[in-house]
Amino acid sequence: MKFDIKEEDMIIKPYKNEGPIYIREQKGxxxxxxxxxxxxxxxxxxxxxxxxxxxxxxxxxxxxxxxxxxxxxxxLPQDFMILALLFMVAAFALFFVTNWLGRVWCGYTxxxxxxxxxxxxxxxxxxxxxxxxxxxxxxxxxxxxxxxxxxxxxxxxxxxxxxxxxxxxxxxxxxxxxxxxxxxxxxxxxxxxxxxxxxxxxxxxxxxREKMCTVACPYSRFQSVMFDKDTLVVTYDNERGESRGPRKRKVDPKTVGLGDCVDCNLCVEVCPAGIDIRNGLQYECINCGLCIDACDDTMTKFGYQKGLIKYASEQQMAGKHTNPFRLKLIGYGALTALLTLAMVAWLAQRTPIEASVLRDRNALYRVNYEGLVENPYTLTIINKTQQPLHYIIDLKGFDIAKLQSPALILVEPGLLKRVPVTIIADGYDVDKKVTKLEFVITAKEDPSITITTPSLFYRN
Known part of the structure; x- marks a missing residue:
């Protein structure tokens, strides 16, 4: 079928006229x-x-x-990994949805x-x-x-x-x-x-308004990278709609050499971006579907079949089937799922307490007036719960030593506390110059909240 297309009709108009966009309210x-x-x-x-x-x-x-x-x-700042994983999950989920349904994030959420x-x-x-x-x-x-x-x-x-x-x-x-x-x-x-x-x-x-979507937002610029021939986007059926033109409702468009598009221009008037979807897919389109509702209303009034403007892929418009198992879509979905599992696993192994031990840098050890060897440490305890907890410090792996520390250490919720502690041992009873040991920190209110932190003991 051939259409008598005038030269001026072949010129693609800009996505909107100069000046503000007056959006027509549309139901559907x-x-x-x-x-x-x-x-x-x-x-x-x-x-x-x-x-x-x-x-x-x-x-x-x-x-x-x-x-x-x-x-x-x-x-807390120490849990930055969960935030990084969350942002990566959101990014790949957006890529997945974009490859599947186009720019629906912009149009709906x-x-x-x-x-x-x-x-x-x-x-x-x-x-x-x-x-x-x-x-x-x-x-x-x-x-x-x-x-x-x-x-x-x-x-x-x-x-x-x-x-x-x-x-x-x-x-x-x-x-x-x-x-x-x-x-x-x-x-x-x-x-x-x-x-x-x-x-x-x-x-x-x-x-x-729409300038934020078309000028400031980078998503409109790189969205096409995620599109493929199977992506569902708002599409005008050019073959069915052309040649467009006004007509009376009861007139068969074929008898006057017209397509189903009555050139009412409602699809442009309801568009938040002010584009004409009949000019083809444009990066300004936010896939909101307002033009679909407007066109379906017009088609109903004229007794035509709906779907002149619809969500469809390039494959569907060519009479082929959309492939739901394409590599790009599966890849985005798999990465989203893997990162989600990684985030869940990180949360599952996360403990509501964090601790670190810092040795005195001025002296590895000191000998007190009794001739015993002392090693000073500073323990940092972070309470990641929402309740104040009392912590008990025990020593593991160094039974011959004595631990000097407060009996109970109160740490408020979401805060950290630094506690100076000292390990004392008789140098003659210690076989090695460097002995491995562990601090065990346990919450009195909930013994399941515990953490073990390794360190070293030095003697002369």
Whole structure:
């Protein structure tokens, strides 16, 4: 089949027109998924700092004391490995999903997209539909325009401040943060970060919007590296849709030499990035599916089959089957699974206590007034639990020696304590000049919390 295509129609237009993008609100299957998922993620984001656990905030990243608490699990700077593994798992999981379903992270779960569409939803409720907003911006300033603009930006600012305080509640106990806010007792550093995050939210979701996705975010630039011919992306069925053009609803498009695309332009008007998906896959596309919902509505009204715009792979559009067992997808999935297992294994072998021993560098040993050999040490004990614990120190592998140390050593939760101890032995009873030994540190409240730390004893 041949189409009579004019030369000017062969010129690919830029991804959006100059000026702001006025997003048309759209209802449909994919919009419901995104909206429900977006509300769920936002409410979860707000609620997590308020969840109590063992009398404390369940999730708290205390930067001042360098202590991260996650549902009873206390992570200290020494536990950096778990954070590294977590970031690697998240990265490869993102690669896996991208190779499988395209840029769905951006379209459905990215905070920038969720807040951008939330701001658009507020804008729609205050200023009206897409056409009404365009007319309002073109209209001269007056009482109505000023009132609507002030109301919209006030609502945006309230959302931005609430977002910023919710984010800061992950780093400052939520009850303390909001109590200090109510009594105007925020410190200078707290006020700075809250207003900085509020400003970023207000600017990103209210003004920059799609520019954050297309210009600032590096993901849009390197996503194509993870795509292949079997990746499911938002695709326009060019063969079925062309040649596009308007027509009456009851007219058979074949009789007038047209395809199924009625050129309503709704797919462009609902797109958060302002692109025309009919020009082919573009890096600005966030795979949100809004254009699919808009096109399906139009197809239903004209009595055509849905799916002119749909999630499909290059293989499917060529009439072939998508291969679910391709090497790249399996590789990303396997690496995600292996790193997840490594993280679980690390957590399983992790002990809620950490200790180290440091010898006195000024003297390997000393002889006291009784002629006995003394070796001084400094033990560092870190309590990784959320309860204060009393620790007992024992000596192992050196029975003829005597250990001088406090009977009980109290260490507060998430803190470390340095304890000076001394091992004393008669030099005539020690066969070797250097003897291996071990310090055994055990929690009195829970004997299962124990750790063994090796060291050496020197004599003259």
């Amino acid at each position: 299957f994919f919009q419901r998924i995104r909206r429900h998922l977006g509300w769920l993620l936002m409410l979860t984001f707000i609620a997590i700092p308020w969840i109590p656990y063992n009398g404390q905030q369940a999730v708290l990243f205390d930067v001042a004391t360098q202590k991260f608490t996650i549902f009873g699990l206390t992570l 990215c905070p920038q997209t969720i807040w951008m569409l939330l701001f658009s939803w507020v804008e729609e409720r205050i200023e009206g539909s897409r056409n009404q907003r365009i007319q309002l911006d073109k209209a001269p300033w007056g009482i109505t325009k000023t009132r609507k603009k002030i109301t919209k930006h006030s609502a945006w600012l309230v959302i931005s401040v609430l977002t910023a305080t919710s984010f800061m509640a992950y780093f400052i106990p939520a009850k303390t943060l909001y109590a200090d806010m109510f009594f105007f007792e925020w410190s200078g550093i707290t006020s700075f970060w809250v207003f900085l995050f509020a400003f970023c939210t207000y600017g990103n979701a209210g003004f920059l």
